[in-house]
Amino acid sequence: MQERIDIINQRIAAACQRAGRDFFDVTLVAVSKTVAPKLIRQAIEAGVRVLGENRVQEAAGKIPELADVVAGHNVEWHLIGHLQSNKARRAVELFSAIQSVDSFKLAERLSGVAAELGKRLPVFVEVNLGGEDSKAGVTPDEVLPLCERVAKLPALDLKGLMTVPPFLDDPNEARPFFRRLRDLHDEARRTGIVGDEFKELSMGMSHDFEIAIEEGATLVRIGTALFGART
Ligand SMILES: *Cc1c(COP(=O)(O)O)cnc(C)c1O
Numbered sequence: 001m002q003e004r005i006d007i008i009n010q011r012i013a014a015a016c017q018r019a020g021r022d023f024f025d026v027t028l029v030a031v032s033k034t035v036a037p038k039l040i041r042q043a044i045e046a047g048v049r050v051l052g053e054n055r056v057q058e059a060a061g062k063i064p065e066l067a068d069v070v071a072g073h074n075v076e077w078h079l080i081g082h083l084q085s086n087k088a089r090r091a092v093e094l095f096s097a098i099q100s101v102d103s104f105k106l107a108e109r110l111s112g113v114a115a116e117l118g119k120r121l122p123v124f125v126e127v128n129l130g131g132e133d134s135k136a137g138v139t140p141d142e143v144l145p146l147c148e149r150v151a152k153l154p155a156l157d158l159k160g161l162m163t164v165p166p167f168l169d170d171p172n173e174a175r176p177f178f179r180r181l182r183d184l185h186d187e188a189r190r191t192g193i194v195g196d197e198f199k200e201l202s203m204g205m206s207h208d209f210e211i212a213i214e215e216g217a218t219l220v221r222i223g224t225a226l227f228g229a230r231t
Pocket of ligand 1: 207222
């Protein structure tokens, strides 16, 4: 595990260097969906500080089991998969951040629950750049209007944008999608509809994270390259 993490970190550092960026501006999100708690524990002990899960129910089974190691190491859990409004309460209880906000209704619900629990909740708006029916997220046209409304919700901190671009064999072909997300991000900032905390771009997975970093990713979500193929 330590070796796998070291290799990923070296690849992140090399991509940062190519792009003239600081290694510490890119956060590794270890995507632990379908991964057994024992292996997740090893990853945390080897230095992983942010974990990504894509289903509330699965996370609810694993997170309590890892409470001891999480508490000792200041670990954050991020929800990166689609969230239904009726699971919003459980999600706010379990996660430090929700990267998959794709409607105002969901954002309102999250803000309401977070306020009740006396929390401020970091969120990302998920964008579906490829127009794929199989993927969650709002269309590029909807991004700015949604960000404007979400930024005003009292218990949410709108941190930035997240995307899963179409899978393309050549990761270089994903570059225009990453660039598009960065452009949308810059536009939201320029128009002043979001706050200073809106500075994150969650993009890039095992197959294409180096390209995403070259295009400005601040969080890369890596599963198989860390934990091996999902069974
Ligand atoms: C599974 C998943 C990842 C990680 O994918 P890998 O190809 O295994 O690195 C990243 N982001 C989301 C939203 C995912 O569902």
